[in-house]
Each structure stands twice: as C-alpha cells, then as structure tokens.
Amino acid sequence: MNGAALATRGLNKSFGSLVVAKDVELVLPHGVRYALIGPNGAGKTTLINLITGMLRPDTGRIFLGEDDITSLAPEARVRRGLARTFQINALFPQLSALEAVTLAVCERRGFAGVWWRGLPEYRDAADEAHAILASLLLGEHCYRLTHELSYGQQRLLEIALALATRPRVLLLDEPAAGVPRDESAELFAAISGLANDLTVLFIEHDMDIVFRFAARIIVMVSGGILVEGTPDEVAEDTRVREVYLGKAHHG
Amino acid sequence: MIGPFVGVLFDGFAYGMLLFLLSVGLSVTLGMMNFINLAHCSFGMLGGYVTVTLMDHLGWPFLASLPVAFLAAAAVSILLERTLYRRLYRASELDQCLLTIGIVFMSVAAAAYVYGTVQQPLQLPDYLQGSVVIAGVNFALYRVFLVATALAITLVLVAALEWTRFGTRVRAAVDNQRMARGLGINVDRTFAITFALGGGLAGLGGALAIAIVGLDPGFAFAYLVYVLIVVSVGGLGSIRGSFAAAAVLGISDVAGKYYVPQLGAFLIYLVMVGLLMWRPSGLFGKR
C-alpha cells in the first residue's frame, strides 16, 4: 500500500480568461480524511469535476493509484474506484432509495445490462443495497421514493449511492450543504465511520467540522493550492489567515 | 450555360429568403427560452390565409394585406404564448413537442375546414409580375421584390438587436437567461414580445410564400421541416446563422430539384442529419 491513492500532476483549466485550476499538484495517501477548503469561487468543485472526468483539463494528468486515468470517461473512472457526491442533490426522484442503491450495486457488479432475468433474482444485490442504506440510517426509509425523502435523508442517499460503487477514493462535494448544523455533525460522524482504507476528500465550509473530522487540510485560492497540511499547521499559517480565516468569523 | 445557373442560384436565394423569414423567429425564441415550438409554421400559414382572405374576399391590394398578415400572426402568437406556452417553459421537451404538435394538428384541420384542402389562388398585382432581363439572365420581378424585402428586414433586425435597448435585452436573455434576470431584465416580457415578433415575421413569410410555393393546409407541416433544418443548422438564437443556413438550404433545394429531380427532398434530409451529427448545436451555435 505504498504510493498515493489519488494524485494530480500540473492540472490546468481555464474558461476563456478565467483560470479555474492552476498547476494543481495533489497527492492523497491511502485511507486519509482530507478537507478541501477555500473561499467561494476558489475552484473546489471544479477540481472535483476535473478529477472525476466531468470536465477535461487543458493540461496535466490524473492518477488513481498507479493508473493514469486522464483520458478515461467518468463512468470508467467510477468503475476503477473513484466515486463522488454532488453539492446539489443529483438523485433519481422517481426511484425508491432501495432501487437507486440496488441500481448502483448492479452497475458495479456488471449485470445492469441483463434484461432477460428479473431483478428479484439478484437477492444479494438488494441485500447489499439495504445494508449500505442501513449503515447510513436510511434502512427504515428505503422503500420510499427519493423525492419523498427529507432533504437530510437525500444528502445521505447521495453518499449511499457513491458507497455502492465500492470506491477506493471518495470525493464529497459539500456533503452537508443545506443541512442544519446539528444534523451535519451526525452526517460527518457517519462519514468518519467509513472503512479505514477508504481515502476521503470533502469540501466543507464549516470550520468546526473541518477541524474535527479532517486529518489533513488543503486550502485552495483562485484555482491553485495555497497550503496543504495538518489542521494545526493550516491554522498557524499566516497566508491562510490572510486570505481565508481572516475573513471568516471563526476565531 | 451560365444563364440557367445564375437563374437557379437567384431562385434558390429568393427561396432561401422565404425560409429565413419563416424561421428567424423560431431561432431567436428557441435560443432564449429553449422552448420547442413546432407550431411556428402554423403562424406562417395563418399569415398566408389572412392575405388570401383580404385579397379575394375583401378586394384589398396585395401590399396592404402584408402588414395585416404580420399583425394577425403576431397577435395570435402572443395570445398562445400568454395562455398556453408560458406554462410549459420549465416542462420537459416532450411536453413542449406534444403541445405544439397538437396546435399544428388543430391549425391544419381548421384551415381545411374553412378553406378546403385545395391550393389557394393568388393574383399578384401587375407591377410584381413578369421579369427583367439583366445580362441575358431572367429575374422574376416577384423574386426580386422578395429578396429586397427580406434583406431590408434582416438589416432592420440586426440593427435593432445591435443598437436598441430592447435588442440588448434580447441578446442578454439569449446569452444567459439567469444572468439577464439577475440584471433586472424582465425576461418573460422580453420573450413575449420577441415571440410575437417572430410569429409576425412567420406570418409575413407565409403571405409572401403563396406566390412561390402555394398555400394549402399542409403548409404547417411541410415547411416545419425546412424551418427546423434552418434553425438546427444555423444554430439557436443566431440571426446571422439562420440567414446563412436559409440561403444555403434554399439554393441547394432549388438546385437539387433542378439538376437531380429524382432524389427529391432526400438530399436535404441527408444534409440535415449529417450536419447535425457533425455540429449538434449548429454551424453558428453558441457552444
């Protein structure tokens, strides 16, 4: 297990004159919980879109483990163990939570293209989906349609869908966006309870949560990485204080 | 050798100008609201029937009937926009297609009910009949009139879009609807007016089309295909793109029917599908 779980080399992306990623060099070791922070418009979501293949970088390479995945389609990256969630819910409104997660399990196991056998024949796929939902406290609600779930439950379903792909690296784009403060701590408790060998990178604005749940922090400013270090190092860093913490109301 | 070729070129261009008038409104409104209005040519057909009615039954002169055709089509399109279309701006493209196909069906049936399914006769005034001969090539006067009208309208449209306050609003709304709303532009109102203008232009195009392609209830469907080709090839929301696409389409259609009549419209559809596959958002599209 030596080498990084995820790495980028000289990633650049701009829209016209607007630079959204500037020489991004990232090395995430296995099993570490990372927080990605930075002011609005710093390019955090763009970075996730670049890594997952929803955007193409202008230059630079992306590695998942030893493999160069720069030219792979998003779904091929997912099949190699790179999953993400969305800042704004991107779910299947008319599927029940169980159906949605079962679908993700079917896709991972490679029989989502089978049309001549009934879904109930794949009992273990449904059981696995149910177990994932139960681990995120959605077990009781799994037969309800996605659009009938509460907002907080939908945020959890975002994570459940990502987990069903059995990722090695999980990118969470503001998993607690819009969730009340007391509930977001619960949500992050669920995230920190995930398997130890899973590498997690999450975007989050609440500094209490960032300092509680992240082992290391990456600070982004206008498309580039400013600082990378432990929470203490980042908190002590004068540049970070200047551009980021200085403006926030956090002490 | 050259004579017929130039003649075909000119006829094709005139035909293209007709297609431009019929389609420019759809192009702009599609670019602005992403609303798929398959009933656009019904407005054109309406303009045609208004002209026929005014001339044949009320004895109006041809030129006087044209503004009325424009106004009638504009009025009906704004009525439909306010009552039906506006409720479906956020609906799926399927719902938009279904609603507007429904309106096409109704307009075709209504036209057949009132006017029958026969071709409508149209007596052009004397000064628009006949032709002039320049350098040995015959130019039909009516087509000269058509091209001049279309070019004048194009110039007015481009100028209005470029230099008036309303034009700025339209461009902003086509460019980025959310941003335009953020800037305090009343996008719904702007859209309604643009929609009426586009419907009116289609009505004018329909009135001008009678002398060239005739008028029967099949008009709404037959020209829908051409209009969609112009819009999809020219790119959504682009007046210049529509103009170029309409000219190319008109010329190739007329030339195709003149030189390889056995292929019929096949060639045009082939070109359309090919172009769409090559550039899905059109030759002059936004993206």
Add this chain to the structure above:
Amino acid sequence: MAGAAPEGVTPHQYLENQTRWRRVEIAFWLATLLPFVVTPTYLSLASQIAITALFALSLDLILGYAGIVSLGHAAFFGLGAYTAGLMSKFVWGEPLTGLVAAAAIAGLVGFATSFIIARFRHLALIMITLGLGLLLHEAANSASWLTGGADGLQGVDIWPLLGAFKFDLYGRTAYAYSLVVLALMFLVARRLIHSPFGLALRGIRENAVRMSAIGAPNRSHVRKVYTISAVIAGIAGALLAQTTETVSLEVLSFERSADVLVILILGGAGRLYGGILGAIIYMVARDQFSGINPQFWYFWIGLLLVAVVMLLPNGILGGLARFAERWQGGRR
C-alpha cells in the same frame, strides 16, 4: 406502485412485490379474448388495435422508460412493414419467417442508428429522430421501383398461418395472430422492465449525470434498448403488412410517428399498459368517427394533445393512479 410497501418487508420481498402479476392484469388479458365472441364483426379493428398497441409498447420502452423522445419511430414500423411485404412478394408468403425477417431488418437498422441516438439528448435528439424518419420516408418514396412509391406496394400475398389458417375476410386469423404476437412481446417487455436493465433505463430517464457517476455505461444501455424497441416496432409493422396484405407509404409517415406518440401519452407513458389502453381508445374513437374527414379527425387529436399536456400530464393511467391514491387516502 412503489412507496406503498408495508413495514417489515425484506428488500427481496419488496422487489418481488413490484414484479408480481396483479388481478387486473390477468383480467385484462382474459378480456382480450372477448372480441371473438362479443364483437365478431369487429375483429379486423381488434387486430389493428393489437398492432397499434404493440407499436406503442415499443415506443414506451425508449420514451417511457429510458426517456428518449423520438419523433421518427415510424421508421422502424415502416421498415418492418416493407420487409414483410417485399418478402412475400419476392421470396415467399409464409408469415412467421416474414415476421422474423422484419424483426431482423428493423433491429439491424435500429442498432446502426442507435450509435447516433446515444450521442444526443434534448433538442438535437428530437431533430435527429425527426430527420431520420423523414429521410427513410423520402427514400422509400424515391425508390418506387422497389416500394411502389406513393401508389403503395403491389402484390403482397400472405400464405395461411402455420399452413392451416387462412387470413379471412372477418379478421379471425388476423386478430388471433396479432394478439398472440402482442402478448408474447408484452411478456418480453414486462420481463425487461422488471430486470436490472429496466432499472438502469429508469435511472437514465431520471438522471443521466448521476448514472455516469455510479459507473453506468449510459450509451451502451441506450443502444441496447433502442435496438430492442426497433425490433418490436418492426414486428408491429410486419403484422400490419401481413394482416392487411398491403403496404403504403403511410407506414413511414410523420403522422404515424406522431400518432403513436399521442397514443402512448394519452394512455400514460412508462406504465407498460399505457400504450395498449391508448391504442384501444384511439382506434375505437377513430373507427366511430370514421365518417368524418381525416383532416377534421386531427383537429380533435390536436385538442386532445393540448388537453393531456395541460391537464393530465401522466396520461389516463397516471390520472387513474392518482385518483386511486386519493380514494384510498380518503378511506383511511
């Protein structure tokens, strides 16, 4: 269907519950036999309904389940019809092999075009399907040496079914034949939508972006369902050619593509029985009003479309489901 699962159900039971045959379904399929006894003079119409229902079912797979809007689905219906007609004219009139040939040709063309279809969505997709439909219509019109052009294909002669049942004037054989094929294809479609693939299709309809984020090969899914849908549409077209022993250019027309869309939307898309219900209502109504000029018939179809879009967004079956929910809610 979903959402009404009682507590204490295992995931497996929940999924099985969704695929179970309901009493209404069995009653419906038994009722399809009624025309033989109740309205024996209307068997030709019944056969036309079954064929139209099959065509609508094929559209439902791509539109109702995968969310692919097509304005040119008549292309495959027409391909099937012409294949079956030409087969009887130039090879032999045996109907079942004609059906298989039609399915194969429609499927082949469907598979070839599916590579185009899978690349596009939204407006471009609508234009492309429309363009492909028109292209084929125009091609059949131009190739009059083969298709008979606007005059229709002459000399279609179908042998007795299984060598024993002649296609009679009353439509007994025609209806029995169409009904059996419809039922078989329905079983295939029903199995498909309750399969993992069926779930994946609904996923594409609901959110294609999320589908790629869970590793789904959307394009390959779309290609597959489009090909299957083309096969079924081709079979429907072949049935029409064989039971009426004529093929006219109209099988490829835009009106036919629009009709089947109307029928499916009217009945309710994405509900498996929507197309069948829509076909029954549409065809019976058209038969009742056959006295009026077809031009005026389309006025009412247009009005119906506007009304369905504005008032009944999920079709008749959707409206019924909502009504049933409310009624049950009121009783509680």
